[in-house]
Amino acid sequence: MWTGIRIHPKGWDVMEDKNKFFELKYAAALARAARRVEEAALGETVGLNGYTTTAEAQTLCEHLGLKARTALLDVGAGHGWPGSHVAEMTGCRLVSTDIPWEALLVAQLRRETAVVQARGGSLPFRGDSFDAIVHADVLC
Numbered sequence: 001m002w003t004g005i006r007i008h009p010k011g012w013d014v015m016e017d018k019n020k021f022f023e024l025k026y027a028a029a030l031a032r033a034a035r036r037v038e039e040a041a042l043g044e045t046v047g048l049n050g051y052t053t054t055a056e057a058q059t060l061c062e063h064l065g066l067k068a069r070t071a072l073l074d075v076g077a078g079h080g081w082p083g084s085h086v087a088e089m090t091g092c093r094l095v096s097t098d099i100p101w102e103a104l105l106v107a108q109l110r111r112e113t114a115v116v117q118a119r120g121g122s123l124p125f126r127g128d129s130f131d132a133i134v135h136a137d138v139l140c
Helices: 018-042 054-064 083-090 101-110
Strands: 006-008 071-075 093-098 114-117 132-134
Touching: 018 101, 054 083, 054 132, 071 083, 083 093, 083 101, 093 101, 101 114
Parallel strands: 071 093, 071 132, 093 114
Antiparallel strands: 006 114
16 A cells, blocks of 8 residues: 655756656656547547536636635646646646656646645645645545
């Protein structure tokens, strides 16, 4: 059972570590393939990787009331949907968490975000670290 966390802060230079560079390159290939499937199936490519629709993600934006200097935590982010949409629409700072590291790398490729590999039931953050938290299609 996995119990540790991996943190990949926004702006970390992956070129310094060849293993991290390979992980990102591999994730990029998977992200491109996912975008092609998404375009063929849904007619749009916004990063859908669950059952939350674009309209539902927009509703999150409206209800959360986030802005540029606020922070959003996306728990179980997968490839970054819908947190990346909310951050893009509101300008808030995004932190994405999930267990699969490869999914977090895709999330980071889609939008500049801090990523933390952690279980939803035991997150390594203080209670007042975020202005809002989203989780979609997640069982924590």
